[in-house]
Amino acid sequence: MSEQVIIFDTTLRDGEQALSASLTVKEKLKIAFALERLGVDIMEVGFPISSPGDFESVQTIAREVKNSRVCALSRALPKDIDAAAEALKVADAFRIHTFISTSTIHVESKLKRTFDDVLEMAVNAVKYARNFTDDVEFSCEDAGRTPIDNLCRMVEQAIKAGASTINIPDTVGYTYPSEFGGIIKTLFDRVPNIDQAVISVHCHDDLGMSVANSITAVENGARQIECTMNGIGERAGNCSLEEVAMILHTRQAKMGYKTNINPIEIARTSQLVSQICNMPIQSNKAIVGANAFSHSSGIHQDGVLKAQNTYEIITPESVGILTNKLNLTSRSGRHVIQHRMQELGYRDTDYDLEELYTSFLALADKKGQVFDYDLEALMFFNQIENQPEYYKLSSINVQSGTSVVATATVVMEIGKDKRVVEAATGNGPIDATYQCLMRISGLDINMSSYKITSKGEGKDALGQVDIVASYNGQKFHGIGLSTDIIESSAKALVHVMNHIHLAKAVEVKKKNLTQV
């Protein structure tokens, strides 16, 4: 019989801390639904005191998600716990996660207190949180660098105060497996009431040890792992969900642990998180990287042809990556597209078949064969383009080359009945196009990053442009997709312009409400 390990996903809290622009409520909800389908037991979805936007996301997800328990983070302060409880109370059951640092460096240099003060704050916070729910998690931030006597005292007192889960974070990814496993073992040896709580771990990847540390912790008694999809998170990131889940799943017979994660959902969820968070996945990333199941050298290829398991310890199909393909071309019909989307794990309600088929045909005419990643990208972008647009790109014409000044002419529809034509020069065709768009919008937009990624393979791959731009101190993420990189660049900036327009409309609405 295998023992259950609880998977606590923090993609929408710790993972989101790593992003250059925060996610919208709609984007977070989409990821939350994917995590629910993936089978995470708990999802930590935000830090409600931190902003009204975060509060709203936590509340929306708590209302909508039914099969995973929703959790929110709070410092060891009553006002933070109040905000978390207020946002979460729309759910039937929820978890409040409260934390405070326990390492000497954090206690003295950051909190500017004594360890005893911090112990008292922790106990009070846990007791206070228990007024709202029985499911209270307490974290000893920077536990990996905390003197062991202090850590044992803190864990014992937090359990006594009513915490049902105690989390031991290696906040700065400093420990190595035998050391971290030793910390967990010591807690089990020395804390008298340890069996009254689930011991959890939350490891960061600063030294590339987060997954190894989490697994060693489980071998020493921990029964909850905190992790994120694709390992995104502060700095070098968190322990990667897909890696720990597949370690426990693949080696279940030997190790004796199981989780509720449905491996077949992994690839789809990973793609969604990467796409929405604007965080490309490195090609050699375990489980979900583009090369994770490709074999390049002759001896390996020969082996795989003779028996797949000579070089594959898990099959791509088991994590939702498909290999047997029906070629999708402009001669394909709606049925095969629907069938392929089902194989990729999408439900019919996840996309509009007619719309997807129309954009599929347009792409197939341009590039011949359409691949799975094209279909996923088209679905994703159709959904973005379905949002009401104030600025609509009608056409772009550019002239550029080695002996001419790059010039662009952009035609745009604004609102219901305005059509604007603008021409500009620039130091390249994209710059010239951006000059036109900036003039048309009249907005003082500052671009902080521009990234172009090839979606697919070969010269006819789709080019995805991701930009992060700030306006009035707020950051916005814009994306554009096309086989033409000037068009995808323009679409990304227009996406940002529409975000800004929406944000301004919300501001005006709020102002009017306050005046009333």
Ligand SMILES: CC(=O)SCCNC(=O)CCNC(=O)[C@H](O)C(C)(C)COP(=O)(O)OP(=O)(O)OC[C@H]1O[C@@H](n2cnc3c(N)ncnc32)[C@H](O)[C@@H]1OP(=O)(O)O
């Ligand atoms: C390891 C982690 O990932 S922790 C989670 C990190 N996440 C975030 O920080 C979320 C985003 N943060 C925010 O929105 C803001 O920082 C807020 C709303 C939380 C706080 O904002 P501010 O009140 O302006 O404080 P600021 O962030 O500048 O400083 C943090 C304060 O919290 C205190 N603090 C930090 N952690 C804790 C804690 N766990 N419990 C109690 N107080 C704490 C600090 O000592 C500092 O207090 P001080 O002002 O008395 O020096």
Ligand SMILES: CC(C)C(=O)C(=O)O
């Ligand atoms: C809030 C805590 C759990 C955290 O993210 C950390 O210590 O890394």
Ligand SMILES: [Mg+2]
């Ligand atoms: Mg963390």
